Structure formats: C-alpha cells, structure tokens
Amino acid sequence: MLRELSVKGPVAMVTAGWQEREGEPGVVADPGVPVVDLALHRRADEVLAGDRELATAYKARQVKLKLMQDFYRVRLDHAEASLRAVQVRSAPADVLAEEWAASLELVRYIDRDHLVRCRAVHQEFDAKYKPRERFAMSKHLAELKAVIAPTDALVIAGGHVAVLLNRLALFGAIALVGDRPIVAWSAGAMALTERVVLFHDDPPHGKAISEILDAGLGLVPGLVVLPGARSRLRLEDSSRVTEFAERYTPAACVALDRGTRVWIDKGRIVKADQAKRLTDSGVLSPVERERPERGKTQPS
Amino acid sequence: MTALGELTRLPVGSRGGAVDAWIRGHKFPIVEDKRITFVWRGDADAVHLRHWVYGLPSSQSLAKLDGTNVWHLTLELPSGSRVEYKLEIVRGGRGEWLEDPLNPNRARDPFGANSVAHGSGYRAPDWIEPDPEAKPGGTDEIVVDSKVFGRRGVGMYLPARYKKTRRYPLLVVHDGHDYVRYASLKTILDNLIHRREIPDLVVALTSSPNRLGEYADDERHAQFIADELVPLLESRMAIEGRPQGRCLMGASFGAVAALTTAWRRPGMFGKLLLQSGSFAFTDIGDRNHRGPLFDPIVQFMNKFRADPQPVSERIFVSVGTYESLIYENRSLVPLLRGTGMEVRYVESRDGHNWENWRDRLREGLSWLFPGPLLLVYE
Numbered sequence: 079m080l081r082e083l084s085v086k087g088p089v090a091m092v093t094a095g096w097q098e099r100e101g102e103p104g105v106v107a108d109p110g111v112p113v114v115d116l117a118l119h120r121r122a123d124e125v126l127a128g129d130r131e132l133a134t135a136y137k138a139r140q141v142k143l144k145l146m147q148d149f150y151r152v153r154l155d156h157a158e159a160s161l162r163a164v165q166v167r168s169a170p171a172d173v174l175a176e177e178w179a180a181s182l183e184l185v186r187y188i189d190r191d192h193l194v195r196c197r198a199v200h201q202e203f204d205a206k207y208k209p210r211e212r213f214a215m216s217k218h219l220a221e222l223k224a225v226i227a228p229t230d231a232l233v234i235a236g237g238h239v240a241v242l243l244n245r246l247a248l249f250g251a252i253a254l255v256g257d258r259p260i261v262a263w264s265a266g267a268m269a270l271t272e273r274v275v276l277f278h279d280d281p282p283h284g285k286a287i288s289e290i291l292d293a294g295l296g297l298v299p300g301l302v303v304l305p306g307a308r309s310r311l312r313l314e315d316s317s318r319v320t321e322f323a324e325r326y327t328p329a330a331c332v333a334l335d336r337g338t339r340v341w342i343d344k345g346r347i348v349k350a351d352q353a354k355r356l357t358d359s360g361v362l363s364p365v366e367r368e369r370p371e372r373g374k375t376q377p378s
Numbered sequence: 379m380t381a382l383g384e385l386t387r388l389p390v391g392s393r394g395g396a397v398d399a400w401i402r403g404h405k406f407p408i409v410e411d412k413r414i415t416f417v418w419r420g421d422a423d424a425v426h427l428r429h430w431v432y433g434l435p436s437s438q439s440l441a442k443l444d445g446t447n448v449w450h451l452t453l454e455l456p457s458g459s460r461v462e463y464k465l466e467i468v469r470g471g472r473g474e475w476l477e478d479p480l481n482p483n484r485a486r487d488p489f490g491a492n493s494v495a496h497g498s499g500y501r502a503p504d505w506i507e508p509d510p511e512a513k514p515g516g517t518d519e520i521v522v523d524s525k526v527f528g529r530r531g532v533g534m535y536l537p538a539r540y541k542k543t544r545r546y547p548l549l550v551v552h553d554g555h556d557y558v559r560y561a562s563l564k565t566i567l568d569n570l571i572h573r574r575e576i577p578d579l580v581v582a583l584t585s586s587p588n589r590l591g592e593y594a595d596d597e598r599h600a601q602f603i604a605d606e607l608v609p610l611l612e613s614r615m616a617i618e619g620r621p622q623g624r625c626l627m628g629a630s631f632g633a634v635a636a637l638t639t640a641w642r643r644p645g646m647f648g649k650l651l652l653q654s655g656s657f658a659f660t661d662i663g664d665r666n667h668r669g670p671l672f673d674p675i676v677q678f679m680n681k682f683r684a685d686p687q688p689v690s691e692r693i694f695v696s697v698g699t700y701e702s703l704i705y706e707n708r709s710l711v712p713l714l715r716g717t718g719m720e721v722r723y724v725e726s727r728d729g730h731n732w733e734n735w736r737d738r739l740r741e742g743l744s745w746l747f748p749g750p751l752l753l754v755y756e
C-alpha cells in the first residue's frame with residue numbers, strides 16, 4: 079500500500095489501539111519502511127498523570143459516555159424488538175413494508191440521537207478544557223510535531239477502537255500530519271469515519287449486536303467500515319445484510335476483510351480492491367468509484 | 379438395533395460369555411439419540427438409579443438381563459440434557475450408593491462426587507479448560523476484620539494485566555471458593571478475559587461457615603458484604619466504585635444472598651448474577667414445604683413479590699429445568715422485569731449442581747460485563 083502511494087518513509091505509526099502493547103515489536107506487521115511510533119497511548123497516560131484537572135474531567139467524560147452507551151443500548155433493544163415483531167407477524171405485504179420502514183426509522187433516529195449527543199459531549203469537553211492548549215500537553219505536541227516532520231505518511235493500526243479514537247482525538251493527531259497520506263486498517267479505518275459502528279452477529283451471549291460507539295474523526299464521510307466482516311457478520315443472511323445497509327444508508331457499509339483495500343481522495347473512493355458493499359437488496363456488491371465529496375485521506 | 383439389543387438378541391445361555399466384549403465395545407452410559415441407558419455389572423439383589431432430575435422418580439430400578447449379571451435402565455431425556463447420578467446397589471437389605479464404575483465422567487461438589495451422563499447434544503464447553511494462551515490471573519487470600527462476623531478469609535482474583543492506575547469492575551461471588559473448586563471459575567475468568575468476552579475484573583470470593591443461615595436474608599450478611607467488604611476493597615484496590623461496576627453473584631442460597639443484599643442496599647449493586655436461586659415463596663399463608671431453613675427466605679420473597687422493587691439494573695437469572703426450583707425462578711422473572719430492570723433469563727437441561735452453574739457463566743458474565751470483543755478490530 080505504501081509503495082503504491084510512493085511512500086518510502088519514514089512513516090509515523092499509531093499503535094495506540096494495542097494499549098499497553100503499543101509499539102512492541104511484532105504487534106503490527108512490518109510496513110517495509112522505517113517507522114516511528116507516535117506512542118499516543120503512553121503519551122496520553124503521561125498527560126493525564128500530569129494534569130489532575132484534565133484527568134478528572136476526562137474520566138468523568140468517559141463515564142458519561144459509557145452510561146450513555148448503556149441507555150442507548152436499552153433504547154435500541156426495544157426498537158429492534160419492534161423490527162423483529164414485523165418479521166414474525168402476518169399482515170398484507172404493503173402493511174409489513176410500511177411497519178418495517180417505521181420501525182427501522184425509529185432505530186435510525188436512536189442512532190442519530192446518540193451520535194449527536196456523543197458529539198455534544200466531546201465538544202463541551204474540548205471547549206471547556208481545551209486539552210491541546212494545556213501545559214501538560216505542550217511538551218508532547220512539540221515532540222509529536224518534531225517526530226512527524228520528517229515522515230511521509232501516517233499509518234494507523236487497528237486494536238481497541240475506543241482507545242485508539244480517544245488518543246487520536248486527544249492529540250489532534252490528524253491535524254498534526256497535515257496533507258500526508260494516511261494508511262489505516264481495521265480499528266484505524268473505523269476511527270477515520272464519521273461514526274464508528276460496532277458489530278458482532280455472534281457474541282458470547284447470543285444476540286447479534288450493531289451499535290454506534292461514537293462519532294469518528296470524520297475524514298471519510300459516507301462510509302461505515304466493517305473490518306473482519308466475514309467472521310463477525312452473517313453475510314450469507316440476506317435479511318441481515320439488508321437491515322444493516324438500510325439502517326446506515328445513505329452511508330455505504332463496506333466489508334473490510336483481509337486483503338480488501340479502498341483508496342479515498344478528497345472524500346471520494348477513487349479505487350477499490352476486493353471491497354464489497356452491503357446493499358439493501360441483501361447481497362454484497364463490489365465497491366465502485368464514487369462521486370467527489372469532502373475529505374482528504376486514504377484509509378485502507 | 380440398540381446397543382442393548384446386541385445382548386438381548388443372543389440366546390440367554392450365550393449372553394454371559396458375550397458381556398466382556400460388549401462392555402469393552404461401548405461407552406457408558408450408552409447414549410442413543412434421546413435414550414440414555416445406564417448399566418451396572420455385578421451381583422446384587424437390586425440396583426437403583428439415583429438421580430436429581432426433578433419430575434422423574436428419584437429412584438428407578440435397573441432390570442437384570444437374563445443370563446448375565448448386567449443391570450440396565452433406559453431413560454428418555456431431551457437433547458442437551460446433563461444428568462448427575464449415582465447407582466444404589468442393594469445387597470442383603472442394605473443399599474450402597476456408588477459412582478458408576480463404567481462411566482469416567484465425574485462432577486465434584488462439597489459432598490463428594492457424582493457420575494455424570496451427557497445426553498445427546500450436550501458438550502462440555504471448551505472455555506472451561508485451561509487455555510495455554512490465556513494469561514492466568516493472580517489469586518490471593520485476604521483477611522477481613524468484620525464487625526459482624528469477626529475475621530473472615532476472602533479470596534481475591536486479579537486479572538493478569540492488573541494495574542493500579544486502571545479501574546476495574548468488582549464481582550463478589552458467594553461461595554466463591556466452591557465456584558473455583560467445583561465450577562472452574564478461575565479458569566473461566568482467565569479464558570473469558572483472554573477472549574475479550576469480559577473485561578478485566580477484580581473478583582472477591584467469599585465463603586461462609588453458616589451459609590444457610592447468613593445467606594437467608596440476614597442483615598448481618600448485607601452489612602458484611604456492602605458495608606465492610608466492598609468499601610474495604612474499593613479503598614485498597616483499583617476498583618471502579620460505581621453501581622454499574624459492582625456485581626453480586628451466587629447460586630442456590632448464594633443467589634438469595636445476592637438478591638437480598640442488593641434489596642437491602644438499593645442502588646449499590648448494578649448487576650446481579652443469580653443461579654438456581656432458592657427463591658421459595660408461598661401464595662397462600664407462609665408455611666412452606668421446604669423446611670425451616672427456608673422460612674426467612676419465604677418471608678423475604680413474599681414481601682418482595684408483593685411489592686417488587688428495582689434492586690439493581692441488570693440481572694442474569696439461570697436455572698436448570700431438572701431442578702425443583704424451576705417454578706420459583708420462572709415466576710420471579712416477570713416480577714423482576716416489571717420493575718424496569720433488564721433481566722436475562724436462561725434455562726438449561728440440567729440440575730441443581732455446580733457444573734450447571736459453570737456452564738452458564740460465559741453467557742451470564744459476558745452479558746453483565748460485555749468485554750472488549752465488540753471494540754477490538756485488529
């Protein structure tokens with residue numbers, strides 16, 4: 079991927095999604111060019127350890143987001159139950175179609191509401207505590223700028239998507255890399271989208287889950303990326319694929335399985351390799367080039 | 379032909395010589411679809427199957443196969459059943475209860491061990507076996523100087539990656555030492571954490587020298603758990619210290635202890651994991667058929683049923699369909715749900731035993747404490 083982008087390195091790497099294992103040799107595959115890990119996980123720990131007020135506010139924000147996620151799940155459970163009810167009732171097809179659409183719209187409303195309120199929590203936090211203007215942060219921001227200066231690209235690995243997203247946002251990492259190309263995979267790619275969608279059709283307690291975690295960094299508009307979709311989603315179940323596609327439309331839900339790549343420039347898909355989109359007809363279809371939109375990056 | 383038919387089709391006079399080879403050729407008890415055939419070989423006046431499947435006679439006679447010293451009994455049980463049993467061998471008017479010598483499967487409990495029949499469709503979960511890739515959590519034993527109970531030992535489980543700078547949920551397990559001994563709790567915690575199905579947890583393992591008394595809606599027990607143990611742990615260890623991060627768990631009387639403690643300290647414990655709870659109640663009067671040990675439980679349950687209150691936020695309830703307590707547990711669920719609490723209720727084809735409780739831990743713990751599985755995309 080880096081070769082195709084003519085990146086010879088060095089590249090700045092983010093492995094914060096691996097948490098305590100950040101930067102460990104072997105955690106991510108060798109990209110074949112010199113790498114400097116930005117150590118955002120460690121740096122975040124140091125910033126919070128050195129700024130009690132920020133740490134307290136940060137912790138309170140995370141607790142609030144966790145509680146909001148719990149309540150959001152409760153609302154989703156009820157709304158999804160109404161979808162299931164439509165599936166098992168006998169009624170004329172046009173009535174069922176209308177009721178399905180109404181129930182799905184309820185789910186979509188709950189998703190939108192959650193996303194809006196998550197964004198508001200972050201905006202309030204940023205406005206009140208201005209994390210990137212704080213003394214504890216200044217040393218790290220200076221170091222990051224220096225470390226990034228000689229690099230040709232930013233590479234964002236996967237891992238724990240919430241941890242990764244929080245660290246990228248805390249340091250404003252995307253702004254720090256300027257116009258450099260960004261290569262991201264798995265959780266890294268999810269973090270770059272407008273909304274991070276969590277999903278698993280076979281969790282240990284049995285019930286399929288799809289929910290919005292939070293607003294993403296918004297560099298890749300109109301895409302919901304689904305890493306490891308083949309192992310986590312019942313893609314052979316057309317009704318499940320349809321529901322997924324309809325729920326997040328007009329965004330395109332793209333299965334990002336191993337070997338799948340999507341090139342994005344200025345917010346539009348300019349090239350795709352093996353990437354499949356979940357469609358409302360219940361099948362997967364190849365991702366194709368899209369019309370120009372806002373944005374600027376190249377996740378894969 | 380059934381496995382037993384291989385013997386019964388032989389002339390009576392030639393069966394005895396065929397028994398050795400027949401026994402070598404089968405696993406016991408013999409499971410054929412929904413039929414489970416229990417077999418004992420030896421000389422006796424009578425042989426009885428002693429089991430704990432509520433709804434079937436607890437003692438059933440094995441028949442002696444003519445021309446042999448083979449005794450047999452076939453039961454039909456639904457797919458996925460798991461049955462603990464012993465064989466009672468009667469000689470000279472005296473019965474002796476034995477584990478089945480032909481069956482290597484055993485389940486241990488505080489009273490000894492039982493033989494276990496795995497019906498068709500039952501498979502012991504893979505997550506109960508030690509996984510060499512799962513980093514084992516640390517264990518320790520602390521002593522709590524309790525004002526109500528004096529010095530009490532409490533076992534502690536700390537996740538392998540425990541760090542003082544992080545904050546972890548706290549799970550308090552009634553009869554915790556028995557859960558470790560008989561329900562593989564430590565191995566299961568290691569495995570589920572390794573699989574990211576539950577988050578890193580701190581677990582307190584409590585035990586009581588008088589569980590039937592202390593667990594039966596006793597204010598002293600609530601004081602020990604809620605006012606002494608939990609505050610002590612939260613002050614000493616890296617624990618979240620909020621209701622959503624606190625869970626009480628228990629089985630049988632331990633489930634009663636969890637529910638009643640939460641009821642006595644509303645708002646403190648956001649999660650409960652209740653297995654085969656001894657939630658005895660009466661609809662008319664207060665006399666119960668289970669004996670005086672249940673009297674305080676019946677009083678509590680009758681009070682709770684008359685005015686159900688949201689004692690927690692999420693409750694996982696499990697019970698075996700072969701338990702006499704199935705009725706009490708089933709009827710409790712709508713009451714709990716009616717309060718607004720989130721309730722997940724699971725039945726299994728199993729009895730009132732530790733391996734039933736073991737087999738439900740993955741579903742219960744991962745529902746109460748969803749792990750980072752949903753959040754990790756590598």
